[in-house]
Amino acid sequence: MTGAAGQQRPEPGDDHEERDTGLARERTALSWTRTAIAFGALGGTVLKVNVVSGLIILAMAPVIWQLGRVSRGNPLGTDLPALGATRLFFITVSIVAVAVICLAIAIFGQSVPGALR
Amino acid sequence: MSRSRWLAALLPRAVAQDSGGTEPDARFTFANERTFLAWSRTALALVVAGLGIVQLLPPFPGVPVGRHLLGVPLIVLGAVLAVTAYAEWVRNQQALRRGEPLPRSVLPWILAATVTGTAIIAAVVLLISAAR
Numbered sequence: 140m141t142g143a144a145g146q147q148r149p150e151p152g153d154d155h156e157e158r159d160t161g162l163a164r165e166r167t168a169l170s171w172t173r174t175a176i177a178f179g180a181l182g183g184t185v186l187k188v189n190v191v192s193g194l195i196i197l198a199m200a201p202v203i204w205q206l207g208r209v210s211r212g213n214p215l216g217t218d219l220p221a222l223g224a225t226r227l228f229f230i231t232v233s234i235v236a237v238a239v240i241c242l243a244i245a246i247f248g249q250s251v252p253g254a255l256r
Numbered sequence: 257m258s259r260s261r262w263l264a265a266l267l268p269r270a271v272a273q274d275s276g277g278t279e280p281d282a283r284f285t286f287a288n289e290r291t292f293l294a295w296s297r298t299a300l301a302l303v304v305a306g307l308g309i310v311q312l313l314p315p316f317p318g319v320p321v322g323r324h325l326l327g328v329p330l331i332v333l334g335a336v337l338a339v340t341a342y343a344e345w346v347r348n349q350q351a352l353r354r355g356e357p358l359p360r361s362v363l364p365w366i367l368a369a370t371v372t373g374t375a376i377i378a379a380v381v382l383l384i385s386a387a388r
Contacts, residue, residue, distance in 0.1 A: 238299075244310075250312075
Protein backbone atom coordinates (compact mmCIF):
# COMPACT_ATOMS: atom_id res chain seq x y z
CA MET A 140 0.00 0.00 0.00
CA THR A 141 1.43 3.38 -0.90
CA GLY A 142 0.74 6.84 0.54
CA ALA A 143 -0.04 10.08 -1.29
CA ALA A 144 3.65 10.79 -1.84
CA GLY A 145 4.33 7.28 -3.09
CA GLN A 146 6.13 6.08 0.05
CA GLN A 147 5.34 2.73 1.66
CA ARG A 148 2.64 2.86 4.32
CA PRO A 149 3.39 0.55 7.27
CA GLU A 150 1.18 -2.52 7.18
CA PRO A 151 -0.22 -3.78 10.49
CA GLY A 152 1.58 -6.92 11.55
CA ASP A 153 0.13 -10.27 12.53
CA ASP A 154 1.40 -9.99 16.08
CA HIS A 155 -1.43 -9.47 18.58
CA GLU A 156 0.38 -6.70 20.48
CA GLU A 157 1.11 -4.88 17.24
CA ARG A 158 -2.56 -5.09 16.30
CA ASP A 159 -3.74 -3.88 19.72
CA THR A 160 -5.64 -0.64 19.22
CA GLY A 161 -5.46 0.31 22.90
CA LEU A 162 -3.44 3.51 22.59
CA ALA A 163 -5.07 4.55 19.32
CA ARG A 164 -8.45 4.08 20.98
CA GLU A 165 -7.28 6.08 24.00
CA ARG A 166 -5.98 8.93 21.83
CA THR A 167 -9.28 8.98 19.92
CA ALA A 168 -11.27 9.02 23.17
CA LEU A 169 -9.17 11.96 24.38
CA SER A 170 -9.76 13.69 21.08
CA TRP A 171 -13.52 13.34 21.59
CA THR A 172 -13.13 14.76 25.09
CA ARG A 173 -11.21 17.79 23.75
CA THR A 174 -13.94 18.33 21.17
CA ALA A 175 -16.60 18.24 23.90
CA ILE A 176 -14.55 20.74 25.94
CA ALA A 177 -14.27 22.99 22.87
CA PHE A 178 -18.07 22.97 22.56
CA GLY A 179 -18.34 23.79 26.27
CA ALA A 180 -15.91 26.68 25.93
CA LEU A 181 -17.80 28.07 22.94
CA GLY A 182 -21.10 27.65 24.82
CA GLY A 183 -19.67 29.57 27.77
CA THR A 184 -18.59 32.41 25.49
CA VAL A 185 -21.94 32.59 23.73
CA LEU A 186 -23.68 32.43 27.13
CA LYS A 187 -22.20 35.86 27.84
CA VAL A 188 -23.99 37.42 24.90
CA ASN A 189 -27.07 35.23 24.42
CA VAL A 190 -28.25 32.99 27.25
CA VAL A 191 -30.55 30.65 25.26
CA SER A 192 -28.05 30.03 22.44
CA GLY A 193 -25.26 29.59 24.96
CA LEU A 194 -27.24 26.98 26.88
CA ILE A 195 -28.05 25.10 23.64
CA ILE A 196 -24.35 24.95 22.70
CA LEU A 197 -23.38 24.04 26.26
CA ALA A 198 -25.91 21.19 26.18
CA MET A 199 -24.12 19.78 23.11
CA ALA A 200 -20.91 19.25 25.10
CA PRO A 201 -22.12 16.24 27.16
CA VAL A 202 -23.86 14.79 24.07
CA ILE A 203 -20.56 14.88 22.16
CA TRP A 204 -18.70 13.42 25.13
CA GLN A 205 -21.28 10.63 25.21
CA LEU A 206 -20.82 10.02 21.46
CA GLY A 207 -17.09 9.64 22.11
CA ARG A 208 -17.82 6.88 24.61
CA VAL A 209 -18.79 4.63 21.68
CA SER A 210 -15.11 4.63 20.68
CA ARG A 211 -14.12 3.63 24.17
CA GLY A 212 -16.80 0.95 24.67
CA ASN A 213 -16.12 -1.14 21.57
CA PRO A 214 -12.97 -3.15 22.31
CA LEU A 215 -13.07 -5.25 19.15
CA GLY A 216 -13.14 -2.25 16.83
CA THR A 217 -16.03 -3.68 14.82
CA ASP A 218 -18.80 -1.62 13.21
CA LEU A 219 -16.57 1.44 13.30
CA PRO A 220 -17.37 2.89 9.84
CA ALA A 221 -21.16 2.95 10.21
CA LEU A 222 -21.07 4.27 13.78
CA GLY A 223 -18.32 6.71 12.86
CA ALA A 224 -20.25 8.11 9.93
CA THR A 225 -23.32 8.84 12.06
CA ARG A 226 -21.36 10.36 14.94
CA LEU A 227 -19.10 12.43 12.74
CA PHE A 228 -22.06 13.60 10.66
CA PHE A 229 -23.72 14.73 13.91
CA ILE A 230 -20.60 16.69 14.87
CA THR A 231 -20.53 18.37 11.45
CA VAL A 232 -24.23 19.30 11.61
CA SER A 233 -23.71 20.61 15.18
CA ILE A 234 -20.82 22.86 14.15
CA VAL A 235 -22.77 24.23 11.18
CA ALA A 236 -25.77 24.89 13.47
CA VAL A 237 -23.51 26.61 16.02
CA ALA A 238 -21.96 28.70 13.23
CA VAL A 239 -25.44 29.76 12.05
CA ILE A 240 -26.42 30.72 15.64
CA CYS A 241 -23.17 32.67 16.07
CA LEU A 242 -23.65 34.36 12.70
CA ALA A 243 -27.15 35.48 13.71
CA ILE A 244 -25.83 36.78 17.04
CA ALA A 245 -22.93 38.52 15.30
CA ILE A 246 -25.16 40.26 12.75
CA PHE A 247 -28.32 40.95 14.73
CA GLY A 248 -27.16 40.81 18.35
CA GLN A 249 -26.25 43.71 20.60
CA SER A 250 -22.49 43.80 21.06
CA VAL A 251 -21.13 43.99 24.60
CA PRO A 252 -17.49 45.16 24.39
CA GLY A 253 -15.54 44.11 27.47
CA ALA A 254 -18.15 41.52 28.56
CA LEU A 255 -15.41 39.03 29.49
CA ARG A 256 -13.68 41.50 31.82
CA MET B 257 -20.88 13.97 -10.11
CA SER B 258 -23.59 16.59 -9.52
CA ARG B 259 -23.61 18.57 -6.28
CA SER B 260 -26.77 16.87 -4.95
CA ARG B 261 -25.31 13.40 -5.61
CA TRP B 262 -22.06 14.48 -3.97
CA LEU B 263 -23.98 15.65 -0.89
CA ALA B 264 -26.10 12.46 -0.85
CA ALA B 265 -22.90 10.38 -0.89
CA LEU B 266 -21.83 12.10 2.34
CA LEU B 267 -24.92 11.04 4.32
CA PRO B 268 -24.15 8.43 7.02
CA ARG B 269 -26.43 5.83 5.41
CA ALA B 270 -24.61 6.13 2.08
CA VAL B 271 -21.23 5.87 3.81
CA ALA B 272 -22.34 2.81 5.78
CA GLN B 273 -23.68 1.10 2.65
CA ASP B 274 -20.38 1.52 0.82
CA SER B 275 -19.17 -2.09 0.68
CA GLY B 276 -16.22 -1.49 -1.65
CA GLY B 277 -12.87 -2.84 -0.48
CA THR B 278 -12.18 -4.39 2.90
CA GLU B 279 -12.29 -3.06 6.44
CA PRO B 280 -9.00 -1.20 7.12
CA ASP B 281 -6.92 -1.68 10.24
CA ALA B 282 -8.73 -0.12 13.21
CA ARG B 283 -5.74 2.10 13.97
CA PHE B 284 -6.04 3.78 10.55
CA THR B 285 -9.77 4.27 11.15
CA PHE B 286 -9.06 5.83 14.57
CA ALA B 287 -6.35 8.08 13.11
CA ASN B 288 -8.75 9.25 10.40
CA GLU B 289 -11.38 9.98 13.07
CA ARG B 290 -8.89 11.95 15.20
CA THR B 291 -7.88 14.03 12.19
CA PHE B 292 -11.53 14.88 11.58
CA LEU B 293 -12.02 15.80 15.25
CA ALA B 294 -8.92 18.03 15.20
CA TRP B 295 -10.26 19.89 12.17
CA SER B 296 -13.66 20.19 13.89
CA ARG B 297 -12.01 21.87 16.88
CA THR B 298 -10.22 24.20 14.50
CA ALA B 299 -13.58 25.05 12.93
CA LEU B 300 -15.04 25.74 16.39
CA ALA B 301 -12.04 27.95 17.19
CA LEU B 302 -12.71 29.99 14.03
CA VAL B 303 -16.38 30.36 14.99
CA VAL B 304 -15.61 31.46 18.56
CA ALA B 305 -12.90 33.85 17.30
CA GLY B 306 -15.35 35.43 14.86
CA LEU B 307 -18.05 35.77 17.50
CA GLY B 308 -15.56 37.18 20.01
CA ILE B 309 -14.33 39.80 17.54
CA VAL B 310 -17.85 41.00 16.70
CA GLN B 311 -19.30 40.86 20.20
CA LEU B 312 -16.46 41.56 22.59
CA LEU B 313 -14.00 43.90 20.85
CA PRO B 314 -14.60 47.64 21.20
CA PRO B 315 -15.58 49.29 17.86
CA PHE B 316 -12.78 50.51 15.59
CA PRO B 317 -12.89 54.35 15.49
CA GLY B 318 -13.88 55.49 12.00
CA VAL B 319 -14.63 51.93 10.77
CA PRO B 320 -18.12 51.05 12.05
CA VAL B 321 -18.25 47.71 10.17
CA GLY B 322 -14.66 46.75 10.98
CA ARG B 323 -15.55 44.11 13.55
CA HIS B 324 -18.08 42.49 11.19
CA LEU B 325 -15.57 42.54 8.33
CA LEU B 326 -13.22 40.52 10.51
CA GLY B 327 -15.62 38.29 12.42
CA VAL B 328 -18.33 37.21 9.96
CA PRO B 329 -15.93 35.58 7.42
CA LEU B 330 -14.32 33.63 10.27
CA ILE B 331 -17.69 32.23 11.37
CA VAL B 332 -18.67 31.29 7.80
CA LEU B 333 -15.29 29.68 7.15
CA GLY B 334 -15.66 27.72 10.39
CA ALA B 335 -18.81 26.12 8.98
CA VAL B 336 -17.11 25.51 5.61
CA LEU B 337 -14.15 23.90 7.37
CA ALA B 338 -16.44 21.55 9.34
CA VAL B 339 -18.28 20.33 6.23
CA THR B 340 -15.03 19.93 4.27
CA ALA B 341 -13.46 18.01 7.15
CA TYR B 342 -16.37 15.55 7.10
CA ALA B 343 -16.14 15.16 3.30
CA GLU B 344 -12.41 14.46 3.61
CA TRP B 345 -13.04 11.92 6.38
CA VAL B 346 -15.43 10.07 4.04
CA ARG B 347 -12.94 10.21 1.13
CA ASN B 348 -10.04 9.05 3.33
CA GLN B 349 -12.10 6.20 4.79
CA GLN B 350 -13.08 5.06 1.29
CA ALA B 351 -9.44 5.22 0.16
CA LEU B 352 -8.37 3.21 3.21
CA ARG B 353 -11.01 0.57 2.48
CA ARG B 354 -9.85 0.22 -1.13
CA GLY B 355 -6.14 0.39 -0.37
CA GLU B 356 -5.77 3.46 -2.59
CA PRO B 357 -3.45 6.44 -1.99
CA LEU B 358 -4.99 8.96 0.39
CA PRO B 359 -6.46 11.96 -1.48
CA ARG B 360 -4.72 15.31 -1.11
CA SER B 361 -6.32 17.48 1.58
CA VAL B 362 -7.59 20.98 0.79
CA LEU B 363 -8.12 21.85 4.47
CA PRO B 364 -4.62 23.29 5.14
CA TRP B 365 -5.04 25.49 2.05
CA ILE B 366 -8.45 26.74 3.28
CA LEU B 367 -7.05 27.45 6.75
CA ALA B 368 -3.96 29.25 5.40
CA ALA B 369 -6.11 31.37 3.08
CA THR B 370 -8.47 32.20 5.98
CA VAL B 371 -5.67 33.27 8.32
CA THR B 372 -3.93 35.28 5.59
CA GLY B 373 -7.16 36.97 4.50
CA THR B 374 -8.10 37.81 8.08
CA ALA B 375 -4.64 39.24 8.77
CA ILE B 376 -4.83 41.45 5.67
CA ILE B 377 -8.34 42.69 6.56
CA ALA B 378 -7.22 43.33 10.16
CA ALA B 379 -4.20 45.33 8.98
CA VAL B 380 -6.34 47.42 6.61
CA VAL B 381 -9.01 48.07 9.27
CA LEU B 382 -6.37 49.06 11.84
CA LEU B 383 -4.59 51.38 9.40
CA ILE B 384 -7.84 53.10 8.39
CA SER B 385 -8.86 53.35 12.04
CA ALA B 386 -5.48 54.84 13.02
CA ALA B 387 -5.57 57.34 10.16
CA ARG B 388 -8.92 58.82 11.24
